[in-house]
Amino acid sequence: MNSYGLGGEPTVEWSVVDSGIGPLLLAATGAGLVNVSFHARPAVRDAVLDRLRTRFATEPVEAPGSARLAEPVRELAAYFAGVRRDFDLALDWSLTSGFHRAVLRELASGVPYGTVVGYGELAARVGRPEGAQAVGAAMGANPLPVVVPCHRVVESDGGLGGFGGGLETKRQLLALEGVLPEPLF
Numbered sequence: 001m002n003s004y005g006l007g008g009e010p011t012v013e014w015s016v017v018d019s020g021i022g023p024l025l026l027a028a029t030g031a032g033l034v035n036v037s038f039h040a041r042p043a044v045r046d047a048v049l050d051r052l053r054t055r056f057a058t059e060p061v062e063a064p065g066s067a068r069l070a071e072p073v074r075e076l077a078a079y080f081a082g083v084r085r086d087f088d089l090a091l092d093w094s095l096t097s098g099f100h101r102a103v104l105r106e107l108a109s110g111v112p113y114g115t116v117v118g119y120g121e122l123a124a125r126v127g128r129p130e131g132a133q134a135v136g137a138a139m140g141a142n143p144l145p146v147v148v149p150c151h152r153v154v155e156s157d158g159g160l161g162g163f164g165g166g167l168e169t170k171r172q173l174l175a176l177e178g179v180l181p182e183p184l185f
Helices: 042-056 067-080 098-110 119-125 132-140 167-176
Strands: 013-017 024-029 032-037
Touching: 013 042, 013 067, 024 042, 024 067, 032 042, 098 119, 098 132, 119 132
Parallel strands: none
Antiparallel strands: 013 024, 024 032
């Protein structure tokens, strides 16, 4: 048996769950959570499932009651409720590699809840101090946002920078973590 289950074929189970920032599509393999996608309405969902289908050469299976997804669903709900600060989930890193993977792993382990880091500082942490733009590309390609907290990466001048889920979503996540004030309205 390999990390994907019996028969060696990778299976990808997915479900859309509500969150404090709108619907999220969660997908997992036998190795762990492999994808979190924002704004999981039909067009986004279909695009994500197409990418997963291509990458894993298998049909993703909708499985809202999946044992693979149960803990990610629980931990994300607790995070959005303000009672969880860290995720303790098995992650499948197979949708990223090389420099991007190194940056995302450093982000996941080295930038705690309620803090932020600059793109350049994160680049320096992984041995490429000139790589701030490459860090931005890694953030944009992060297959596991929220869990691997790319919302905590900001510009050196204090600007928010970009965000795949949109700047309003980034603001909401940083406000949840106490980094930014809650919006007045």
